[in-house]
Structures are given as C-alpha cells and as structure tokens.
Amino acid sequence: MQETSVQELLCFGMEPGGGNSALVVRHDHGSAEQRQRFARERRKPACVFIDHADGGIVLDYFYPHMRSPLCLHATLAAARVLLSPQRPELLVHTAMRKQPLTLILQDGEVFIQLSPQTVPEVTIAPELPARLLAAPSIRLASPPVIASVGSPKLLLEVVDRATLHALKPDLHAIADWGQQHAVSGCYVWCRRPDGALEGRNLNHLTAAAEDGATGVAAGALTAHLKTGITLYQGANLGMPCMLRTELRDENILIGGRTELRSTT
Helix, strand or coil: CCCCCCEEECCCCCCCCEEEEEEECCCCCCCCHHHHHHHHHHHHCCCCEEEECEEEEEEECCCCCCCEECHHHHHHHHHHHHHEEEECCCEECHHHHHHHCEEECCCCCEEEECCCCCCCCCCCCCCCCHHHHCCCCCCCCCCCCCCCCCEEEEEECCCCCCHHHCCCCCCCHHHHHHHCCCCCCCEEEEEEECCCCEEEHHHHCCCHHHCCHHHHHHHHHHHHHCCEEEEEEHHHHCCCEEEEEEEEEEEEEECCCCCEEECC
C-alpha cells in the first residue's frame, strides 16, 4: 500500500506565491469523518482526496467545516497533479453526486470542463438580497438568479466595485437561507470598466474564511450570462485572483494559474 501524500497548490493566483490554497491528498483510505477531521485540522480553504473506484478516478472534497459536492479550485489543483503531456485529458467523477468532470492540459495550463446543472426551484423574495447582504438600501444592477455548475449559487449583481467591497453581509442569514433551499451561499458580483467581472463569495460563517477564488461561481456566472468571462476575486483579502472561462458547445471550461507550494 502506497504512503499517503499531501501536496499544497495555489490556484487562480495572479502572481507567483499567490492564489487560493488547496490540499491534494493521494493514497488515503480514511472514512469521511476522518477526512473531515483532517480538513478541519489543516485549516486550508479546501482539501480534495483522489480515490480510485471501479477503474476510474473520484474526487472527494472537504472544507474545514463541511464535505462539499464540488470545489473547482481544488479540482484545478487535482488536475495539475494528475495531468501530464502524456495524459493531457482525463475524465473524473465527484464523490457525492457522481458528476463527470473533464480535466484538460492545454498549452501548459489546466482547465476543467463541465456542464450547467439544474438548480433548486426557489422563489426569491424582493427583500431577500437586502436582508442577506445587511444593506437595506442596496440597489441591484440586475434581477437575482440562481445558477449552478454543480454547487448552486445565488448571483447578486451590484452596481460597482465600491459597493461590492463595502459589503458587510449577514453571514448567518446567508447560511440559514442556503441550507433551507440547497443553495451554496451568495456570489455578489459587478461589471468592471475594463469589461471583466469582479466578485465575492459569501458562504462561510466567519468573514475571515471568505474565499479568494471560487470556480463554481465563475461557472455559474458563465452559465447565467452565456458567455466566457474573466473574473477577478480576492483583492479585498490581499489575495488577488483571476479566473477565466470559455463556452465550448454546451460545456463550460474553467481555468487559471496553478502553482505547487509544498509536498509532504
């Protein structure tokens, strides 16, 4: 039996040494409870365990506080570990929902190809965005919508970057609402003057745990807008990240920079 290995990668960073951290764990045979404890103790934004089942590869995702059906920045990290010039494309599945994902190595960069997913049927009350964002006078730039590439997000478009970065949302209200409706938090976004988008992912119970880069949100925005995007995130955390997406027929490609930080 091979010894368990743990690699830390930084994903979607704009500069060397930057990006959202993910641990890629191979040759682990622990239970879901043991994996959750590992993720909680390591206190990294995400862990992905690479398993082999029925001749295929399965990815199992854990945040410090919960198991997740899909985490795309962790998938990007796994893709960097699994792919090579000799194996530039690989089909994998997620552990919780058996969702197929295609990992692609293209011109030295890694991408994840996946499809839009059905979303919960939820009625969004007019007052809901203001309540969740703890901003009674907030004006949205477009109607709120739920979209998903595997982890549904409530997408809320605000008018500009200043509004985006000034938000101090009610994180407990977001978590409660999300649990009630099977939606993985809010992704608040805006359009930038340069044509790109910028956003913040709000689905943790503490502000300190806010994500520097959220691939499922980039995918959800692409599914909603029906166009490839450049998405900036993490500047308010001192962790500037950039995510890029493309439309390929009915599929969405999500990619960005990856960097190996350490191996244990």
